[in-house]
Amino acid sequence: MVSKYHNLFEPVKIGSLELKNRFAMAPMGPLGLADREGGFNQRGIEYYTARARGGTGLIITGVTFVDNEVEEHGMPNCPCSTHNPVHFIRTAREMTERIHAYDAKVFIQLSGGFGRVTIPTNLGEYPPVAPSPIKHRWLEKICRELTVGEIKAIVRKFGDGAYNAKRAGFDGVQIHAVHEGYLIDQFAISFFNHRTDEYGGSLENRLRFAREIVEEIKKRCGEDFPVVLRYSPKSYIKDWRVGALPGEEFEEKGRDIPEGIEAAKLLAAYGYDALDVDVGSYDSWWWSHPPMYQKKGLYIPFAKLIKDAVKVPVICAGRMDNPDMASQAVSDGACDIASLGRPLLADSDYVNKLKAGRTSLIRPCLSCQEGCMGRIQEYSALNCAVNPEACREAVTFLTPALKSKKVLIAGGGVAGCEAARVLALRGHKPVIYEKHSRIGGNLLAGGAPDFKEDDLALVAWYEETLRELDVEIRCGTGISAEEIKSSGADAVIIATGSKPKIFDFGNxxxxxxxxxxxxxxxxxxxxxxxxxxxxxxxxxxxxxxxxxxxxxxxxxxxxxxxxxxxxxxxxxxxxxxxxxxxxxxxxxxxxxxxxxxxxxxxxxxxxxxxxxxxxxxxxxGYNSEKTVYEQLKYDIGELHLIGDARKVSNIMYAIWDAYEVAKNI
The missing domain is CATH 3.50.50.60 (FAD/NAD(P)-binding domain)
Incomplete structure (x- = not known):
């Protein structure tokens, strides 16, 4: 282990539960990881188990609904611990037992619902609900106000859901959430909550929903069963559907920092055993799901404010993939646990590689959100742009080649590099021919802005990974169709990328x-x-x-x-x-x-x-560069065209297509 990261591998407690290190897997929407009865499907089981196998001390699953009656979601968008309890316990038990084999702990994230922020693809024909008749985030609809009876029903469902989770072997639960403007958060924020009953008005009344939830779970599962809350001390809301940018002066319409600190103290007093801190809302989504345009570790200052105000552990996520930054945050008392979401999508073995001092082999997250939040939003599917195996661990599992082949790869962009990596892992002998002095293709230009530093980190990762795999790379060496035909290669992959479209406009x-x-x-x-x-x-x-x-x-x-x-x-x-x-x-x-x-x-x-x-x-834009392919397409038996050379797209599809092709050669 690199000694400067020693504090990240010290044990830490949440309530009476001890974790082996200071890393948590941040909860992310488990779209595609549930079955029609609300249990975890095999993809979900393999996905979470892989992160435990990779060294993460605490696995926190994504949204699991407790209610599917007051706010109907349609099955099987996400797991639901109360829809079919016997089936849920059976499938989840397999997962928790496998996770525990790696001395990891696992919490289930239980959700009270989305309310006004339900993503339309998940909403279907069901009417959106909210604490008050307010605007929906995405649709031109006014939400239906929940009745007191419906609120009480959801609270009881939390007790049922947590009890089922405990039976299934979960070590605790995380409540989703007084954060990001989800349903329970809508109750907590006066901008959304216009009620005049016991669930509206004062801060204590607006937090009553969250209080009753933790009290119900503790009553059903025992005081020693940890209950963590995902919590945002600041909303960054300028107005309906309008968020604030970093550095922008504005009047906060959501939760501001003074109220955020006061609410945190109340929530800890109500019985929450830890607070998992971020900031933002669906009206300012770039805070809750930070793109590359946000700085790394952006939640650390907010976590520090909460850590100083409460006596329970604080978890901090938000582009925390830089281990120096995470270690410093723990040393400075800003947080107790560093939470990795997208970085663990990109590399399930992040923690083990860090512990072994092999940081150069950690595959970087680009914060592009093409494979994760983008696909959740558009296709109800969680994946990762740079890691084709994420959430598909079993179906993409690499098998050794029956016969080792010499595979010539024309082009050392991201598609060519990914193809070479997969081929080498399977026992083939790939050779990359790259006409420029360095592999990376369009990533080298794309990574020039400082906010795109992880594009260059991905290039460096491919360089180091291919070196580890002893892949032959011939940089500064273009290759012609005739040279390919005479190379003696068993298979050929054309990954020659694309060229910018050019117009001279007269000069x-x-x-x-x-x-x-x-x-x-x-x-x-x-x-x-x-x-x-x-x-x-x-x-x-x-x-x-x-x-x-x-x-x-x-x-x-x-x-x-x-x-x-x-x-x-x-x-x-x-x-x-x-x-x-x-x-x-x-x-x-x-x-x-x-x-x-x-x-x-x-x-x-x-x-x-x-x-x-x-x-x-x-x-x-760009045009595909497939000249060599056109010259070879009738002459080479096993010939593949991948990446931008096949169709100009993005990093994700270049990597995914390369993986698919190389997996099956």
């Missing part, structure tokens, strides 16, 4: 590509026009603005990120709102006609006008 010398700028191959000058308001254009604009440039984005569509934007709303909404907040000019429904002596001639609203620019930077 090619003043027109640059985003790649050239990001790699510092060309100087933009002080005033820059970026053509294209997609993901690349917007991130490039932020980076140039940070470097002191005056930036204008010209987008032909009627809004930014209209095409191929981030799947997760937390990423897309934050990025879209950062652009004006940072003082970047945006011209939508506009196109560049040509370059001029002073800048660019644009057409907008049926009229043309000139705008000043030292350079015009193209961020208008």
């Amino acid at each position: 090619a010398k003043r027109v640059l590509t985003a790649e050239e700028v990001l790699l510092d191959k060309e100087d933009t000058g002080d005033e820059v026009v970026i053509v294209g308001g997609g993901l690349v254009g917007c991130e490039l604009a932020l980076w140039l603005k940070e470097r002191g440039r005056k930036v204008t984005i010209v987008e032909i569509m009627d809004k930014l990120l209209a095409l191929n934007g981030p799947l997760c709303h937390a990423n897309s909404e934050m990025l879209e709102r950062l652009i004006p907040f940072k003082g970047i000019n945006v011209l939508t429904d506009t196109k560049v006609i040509k370059t001029t002596e002073c800048g660019a001639l644009i057409e907008t609203g049926g009229k043309t006008k000139e705008i000043p620019a030292d350079s015009i930077v193209l961020a208008v």
Whole structure:
């Protein structure tokens, strides 16, 4: 073990329960991990067990409903510990027994419901509920107010659900949550709670729901059964469906810090054994589910405020994947436990690798949220962009090749690297030919902005991993179709990537590509026009603005990120709102006609006008580069085309497709 991380491997207690180290797996929506009866399916069992096997001291499962009557969810979106108790206990028991084999503990996260923030794909035809008749987060609907009888019924269901969980072998429960604006949090926040009965008005009344839940569970399961609360001391709500950005001055409409500290003290006094701290709400989703545009460890200052106010352990998540930062947070008394969510999606063995001093082999999370929150939001499925095995451990399990093959890979971008990794693990002998001096492909340019540092970390991870696997990489070596045909390879993978789309607009010398700028191959000058308001254009604009440039984005569509934007709303909404907040000019429904002596001639609203620019930077997409493939497709028996060379997409599909192909060669 690296000695400077020793404090992360010391035991810690939640109530009377001792954990072997200071790492928890943060709860994430277990979409796709339940069966139709509300139990855990085999995918869920394998997924959580893999993180215990990887060294994590405390596994906290994602949302498990206790009620499916007051707020109907439709089965099987998530587990439900009360829908079919016998079946739930049977399936969960298999999981908890396997987790305990690794000396890990496991808590189940029990949810009181989503209320006004129910994701439409999970809502179906059921009417949304809330503490009061308030606006739904996503839909143009007014929520139905819960009756006192319904609140009491949900409280009883918490007792039932926790009792079933204890029988199933869970070591404790986490309550979901006075956090992120879920149903119980909606009761706790006066902006959402307009009731005049015992569940509205004063802070104590608004927290009554949360108090009755912990009291009911303790009554049913015993005082020694740990009950943890996911808790947000600050909401970052400017208005309905409007969140605040980092550094923005605003009036908090949700829970502010003074009330957050007061509420934390009350919640600890009510009997909660630990508080799992974050900040944010669905109205400011980029706080609750931080993209790469948020700094790492963003919850640490808030965790410290709560830690100083209560006498129970504090858990802290929020981009905590930097072990130096996590260790410092524990040393400084900001938290007792570092919670890893997406980093454990990316690498189930994070904790064991850290303990063994093999940090360079920890696969980094990109905070892209394409495989996790984006897929939950759009497809009700939890996965990971950089780890194709996440939540599919059994079905993607790699088997040794029946016969070792020499596999030639043309291209050392992310698709080529992933293919080589998987092939080597299965016993094949891959060889990568990369025409540039370093593997990484488009990640090298994409990782240039400081907020995209993990893109470069992924490149470094592939370099180290392929070195460990003794994969031959020939950088600075392109390869022709004729050379491939004469190579003697048993199989060939073409992963030659993509090239930026180019337009000269009349003066090619003043027109640059985003790649050239990001790699510092060309100087933009002080005033820059970026053509294209997609993901690349917007991130490039932020980076140039940070470097002191005056930036204008010209987008032909009627809004930014209209095409191929981030799947997760937390990423897309934050990025879209950062652009004006940072003082970047945006011209939508506009196109560049040509370059001029002073800048660019644009057409907008049926009229043309000139705008000043030292350079015009193209961020208008990519074209697949498959020339070698076209020359080989009739001549090579086992030939595969993957990544951007097959279809321009994103990092996730490059990795996933490469994994799928290499797994079956």
